[in-house]
Amino acid sequence: MSGSTGNYTVEDARENLDVLRAVPEKVVEAVEDSNGSDVLEFLIREQGLDRHHEGDQGVGLIRQAVLKSPHASQTLKRTVITRGDDTPESILVPDEVERNARTALRTGKPVVLYGPTGTGKTTFAKQLALEHCVGYSLHTATPSWTAKDIIGGIGPKLTGSTGIRSLGYQTELGAVSEGVKRARDFEIPYAVILDEITRADISQIFGPLYTAIENRNQTLIETDDGETIELDERVSIICTMNMSDRTVNELDNAITRRFAMVELDEYEDDDRRTLFEGWIDDYLGDIPLLDNAELLELFEADFEGINHGSEQASRGPIMRFGPMHYRDVAIFLHEALQDESLYMDEPEEAVGQAFRTFIVPRLLNSAAFPQIEQIEEHYRALNKSFETFELGAAADLANRELEAEQRQMGSYQ
Incomplete structure (x- = not known):
């Protein structure tokens, strides 16, 4: 196996395939040392070594290496970051709804898909994310959600060896700030889906996000490494909202002014x-x-x-x-x-x-x-x-x- 960065070829991969199948760290090295996209296509699409070592879900070290590789195409990045995703390809929502949602995303606005239960909001949100971005994360709201779940905050961290533990604190990213980090680290367009947001107190959880939407230079949170997280144009925010017993008029005016509201109601x-x-x-x-x-x-x-x-x-x-x-x-x-x-x-x-x-x-x-x-x-x-x-x-x-x-x-x- 070549040890020189950028010298690893498809021929090397074929010669060392038994080792690559046995040792995941060698796959990471092969991805990092690859001399072109054909190597990655062979390792991932043809041989499925990421799935072989890391299963159908998650973003392990092999997939992280692919996502960070300058040789990986956006299509290949989508393949590894959505392994195990079962979102149907066929879009069932009315054509007008689809066009409105796609257009709203292109404006850079966060999008809210709202309507009664059973109109396919969550499935359509995932389809939008896969069409507009390389990958996405899905977070389902709960009544206990706070702004920390969206933006992030300080959380407890136990340190020390067994028997001698001390309590410290660390920065924990929220759904949106984590999405920004992924978009930055992997240089990909990324979507954050916030599902069933009416389960939470919308005005409470979105307060800091409203400010960041108005001012894109506003820092959402700073990591323990000193990295500041701001909203990124590569990050799309897609929310779903069950309106079975509410109307848009009952919502906080702050969300309707800052988000694009796309209704999924009755089908023809x-x-x-x-x-x-x-x-x-x-x-x-x-x-x-x-x-x-x-x-x-x-x-x-x-x-x-x-x-x-x-x-x-x-x-x-x-x-x-x-x-x-x-x-x-x-x-x-x-x-x-x-x-x-x-x-x-x-x-x-x-x-x-x-x-x-x-x-x-x-x-x-x-x-x-x-x-x-x-x-x-x-x-x-x-x-x-x-x-x-x-x-x-x-x-x-x-x-x-x-x-x-x-x-x-x-x-x-």
Whole structure:
């Protein structure tokens, strides 16, 4: 193996392949000493040595070496930094939404994808990140989030040997500052996805970030090594926000002034039906136990009744609810109808259980008392309209939630 930087060739790699497969440190050396992109392509794309030593996820020493190499193409960098990523390539959101989001990212503004549950916000955020950048990190908000989770701050650090430990402090990077560091260290465009930000106090967690957006020279945080972290034009910030029970008008004005707000709401009827047809065909097309045409009509009737009201239930809309939930129903049925120990002998019951497992709990999660009444009534009506399927289990789940709410209110009879 050559020890001279820049002299390591593909021929060297082929000759030493057994060693490279056995010793990960030798792969790092080969990447660092490579004399061109063909060496990296052979090591990573053809031989998959990063995956061989580091598995399908994470950015270990081999991948770090590739990301730092002047010979690595942006495409190869994307390959190593997104190993194990299962984001689907097919973009399902409406064309207008896609164009607005892509345009907003090009302006350099942070983007918020907002809309009701089940509209594909998180998947689309990852697709945007992969299209616009080389890599991304995904962080899901919690109620305990503070500005430290976004920008960073001081955290505890234990030092010393076993038995003699002392408590010190160190700088810890937050989601955005860590993204800036990656973009700098690897010289790549990088995306930071902040998912479900309405779970946290938005005005609290974004306070320092607002200041940095207004003044790009503002230091977000300084590392223990004295490196200052500022917002970088190579870093894209993409947020998702569940607006099932809120409107944009209820948000802090600070975020709507500084972020591009892109709504994912209802899909056109034809687009939504295409989604439903595709999932039914993909997961149930070769399983002849259900009437797939009637299942499609059930999906349509359920979605329509939830979002716009239905004649069967004689009520108005229940809530805004996206179509992506029905993919989970199709996947559930795919598994349930191929195993005799599950629902292979009871396909009609399987449909009701799929709705009970994936649709009704998601409706109840954000439903107020009157909406719970509507949900039960809606599924009782569907159970009568679609006699082929047993939807009683879905209605019963809503009924139990309704009774629990009535007991809590002191009105249960």
